Amino acid sequence: MNLEQVRADFPILEQEVNGKPLVYLDNAASAQKPQAVMDAMTQYFRETHSNVHRGAHSLGDRATALFEGARETVRSQINATSANEIIWTRGTTEGINLVANGFYRSLKQGDEILVSRMEHHANIVPWQMLAEATGATLKVIEVTADGDLDQQSFRDQLSERTKVFAITAVSNVLGTINPTQEMVATAKAVGAYTLVDGAQAIPHLGADVQALDCDFYVFSGHKLFGPTGIGVLYGREDLLNEWPVYQTGGEMIHRVSFEGTSFQKAPYRFEAGTPAIAEAIGLATAMRYLDDLGHDNLREAEAALGRRVDEWVADFPGLTRYGQAQNKVPVLSFWLEGLHPSDLGTLLDQQGIAIRTGHHCCMPLMEHFGIAGTARASFAFYNTVEEVDTFFQGLQRIQRLFTGK
Amino acid sequence: MTTDTNFTNTELGTDITTEDVRDGFELLDDWEERYGYIMDLGKKLPAFPDDERREENYVHGCQSQVWLIHWKDPESGRLYLLIDSDAMIVRGLAAIIMIALNGRTPEDLLAVDIEGLFEELDLMRHISPTRGNGLRAMVEQIRATAQQYT
Numbered sequence: 001m002n003l004e005q006v007r008a009d010f011p012i013l014e015q016e017v018n019g020k021p022l023v024y025l026d027n028a029a030s031a032q033k034p035q036a037v038m039d040a041m042t043q044y045f046r047e048t049h050s051n052v053h054r055g056a057h058s059l060g061d062r063a064t065a066l067f068e069g070a071r072e073t074v075r076s077q078i079n080a081t082s083a084n085e086i087i088w089t090r091g092t093t094e095g096i097n098l099v100a101n102g103f104y105r106s107l108k109q110g111d112e113i114l115v116s117r118m119e120h121h122a123n124i125v126p127w128q129m130l131a132e133a134t135g136a137t138l139k140v141i142e143v144t145a146d147g148d149l150d151q152q153s154f155r156d157q158l159s160e161r162t163k164v165f166a167i168t169a170v171s172n173v174l175g176t177i178n179p180t181q182e183m184v185a186t187a188k189a190v191g192a193y194t195l196v197d198g199a200q201a202i203p204h205l206g207a208d209v210q211a212l213d214c215d216f217y218v219f220s221g222h223k224l225f226g227p228t229g230i231g232v233l234y235g236r237e238d239l240l241n242e243w244p245v246y247q248t249g250g251e252m253i254h255r256v257s258f259e260g261t262s263f264q265k266a267p268y269r270f271e272a273g274t275p276a277i278a279e280a281i282g283l284a285t286a287m288r289y290l291d292d293l294g295h296d297n298l299r300e301a302e303a304a305l306g307r308r309v310d311e312w313v314a315d316f317p318g319l320t321r322y323g324q325a326q327n328k329v330p331v332l333s334f335w336l337e338g339l340h341p342s343d344l345g346t347l348l349d350q351q352g353i354a355i356r357t358g359h360h361c362c363m364p365l366m367e368h369f370g371i372a373g374t375a376r377a378s379f380a381f382y383n384t385v386e387e388v389d390t391f392f393q394g395l396q397r398i399q400r401l402f403t404g405k
Numbered sequence: 406m407t408t409d410t411n412f413t414n415t416e417l418g419t420d421i422t423t424e425d426v427r428d429g430f431e432l433l434d435d436w437e438e439r440y441g442y443i444m445d446l447g448k449k450l451p452a453f454p455d456d457e458r459r460e461e462n463y464v465h466g467c468q469s470q471v472w473l474i475h476w477k478d479p480e481s482g483r484l485y486l487l488i489d490s491d492a493m494i495v496r497g498l499a500a501i502i503m504i505a506l507n508g509r510t511p512e513d514l515l516a517v518d519i520e521g522l523f524e525e526l527d528l529m530r531h532i533s534p535t536r537g538n539g540l541r542a543m544v545e546q547i548r549a550t551a552q553q554y555t
Contacts, residue, residue, distance in 0.1 A: 018436070340492035342469040346531075347494075350436035372470070372491075401437050402444075402493075 001297040009034040020352030023387045028378030031225045040285040041278045070284035077287040078207045084237050087267045091231035092199040093122040095218030098246040100126035109135035113164040116141035118171045121361040123197045147174035147323035165192040169201035173360045174323025175331030184214045204329040209234050226286035230279035240266035247272040301381040306330040308388040330379040341375040351394045407454045412476040412485035415451040418507030447496030453489035464539045469495045471539040511551035
């Protein structure tokens with residue numbers, strides 16, 4: 001993989017911020033888009049746009065073909081069995097809400113929902129609301145000091161009362177790669193429905209839903225180098241066809257009368273209203289782009305960045321790293337002694353370096369570490385080892401500024 | 406117990422004026438000097454009483470914690486502010502806000518063009534609505550307080 005060529009595919013990276021070359025290290029919040037994604041969307045708007053699944057004219061047919069072709073691309077990229085298992089959503093958050101919504105009539109007092117302490121709020125609050133409404137109990141898998149999921153805590157809390165097991169495959173704060181496949185299998189053995197939040201995992205690890213063997217898998221387009229406003233819910237086809245509908249309206253119905261309405265099968269039963277057509281095409285283009293670069297090449301590039309980060313961290317006075325798991329994606333959550341993360345973010349921005357600071361929508365995890373927030377640098381394959389150096393040199397300058405040395 | 410002197414015992418907005426800040430900024434060349442200066446201003450914030458760090462005095466922002474209380478001098482009719490934050494740059498920016506607004510009558514306070522000042526100092530990004538650091542909320546809260554007294 002020629003990094004210079006790859007970077008040229010991401011025109012946004014070639015700019016100055018505050019007079020310095022942009023160093024974009026906020027990829028876990030949202031990743032940048034390759035030219036191919038922008039071109040595919042522009043071309044769609046210029047040449048093809050029309051509503052889908054209406055069928056009366058040629059443009060509509062072409063738009064539908066592109067839209068359904070995008071669904072098929074996603075199917076093949078995540079190795080689902082059928083394109084009917086791919087539901088377009090607005091993103092991970094909506095996917096989780098859609099699944100949680102389906103439990104409102106079936107869960108009851110005594111049932112348990114099992115999540116972990118490292119979940120994003122999007123994989124906590126929908127379950128909390130569900131528990132409140134149904135009388136079910138929300139249980140929490142604890143996190144070890146290193147930032148791994150505590151497997152003992154998982155086994156202790158899993159039981160035949162566990163009806164839902166919802167877990168992130170990768171922590172957005174710590175970068176920890178969870179043993180999702182094994183945990184899903186264990187949870188299925190007690191009869192729980194399983195949902196995997198792949199928002200942070202799929203940009204780094206890809207996804208194979210058949211290997212994972214989970215009931216539901218959710219992810220967002222914009223973290224996967226695609227557009228915002230689009231995401232995917234994968235679900236097993238037989239399960240989806242009986243899953244309670246979420247939003248209702250046009251497109252998702254089979255027949256409507258004032259005596260009653262019947263609904264379509266998956267995926268359409270969950271796609272009420274006109275969908276985000278261009279965004280779906282954009283997301284599929286992003287996934288093809290990554291596939292063309294080669295997932296092994298991407299992993300290799302990221303591993304090199306991760307090693308450089310580790311080298312710096314090993315010998316950086318005053319830097320505390322949160323997340324020491326053996327198995328992790330290139331994310332650095334940290335605290336510099338005596339420096340508020342918000343100040344760090346501002347002073348790095350002055351040097352053209354973009355990171356995120358705060359609680360990262362993971363307040364229960366912050367509580368676990370006894371901190372209000374962290375600074376987080378998150379890397380993507382288009383980042384360079386030189387950018388890693390620039391980032392740490394930037395931290396050194398800030399340290400000097402604060403200590404007056 | 407927070408007393409009147411907690412509020413009046415400061416040079417921000419009295420001895421130190423926005424003119425001083427403008428002059429100070431003119432001498433600064435790069436970001437390190439600028440933010441060094443801002444953080445030095447933050448060190449001039451008067452002490453914030455520990456027992457006032459309560460929920461009702463908390464200014465909700467995304468990244469740092471900010472507290473704000475005020476006192477109106479019944480004799481002069483002037484408003485005095487106390488602001489605190491756990492972030493150094495927010496403290497510095499709060500000091501600039503105090504320099505611009507502290508110890509003024511509600512009418513005078515409302516007439517101050519704080520956005521204009523921040524624009525001039527090239528700090529607008531810190532109080533624009535797009536930044537979730539609570540500074541915008543702080544300014545709005547101070548103005549709402551002043552409004553109550555007019």
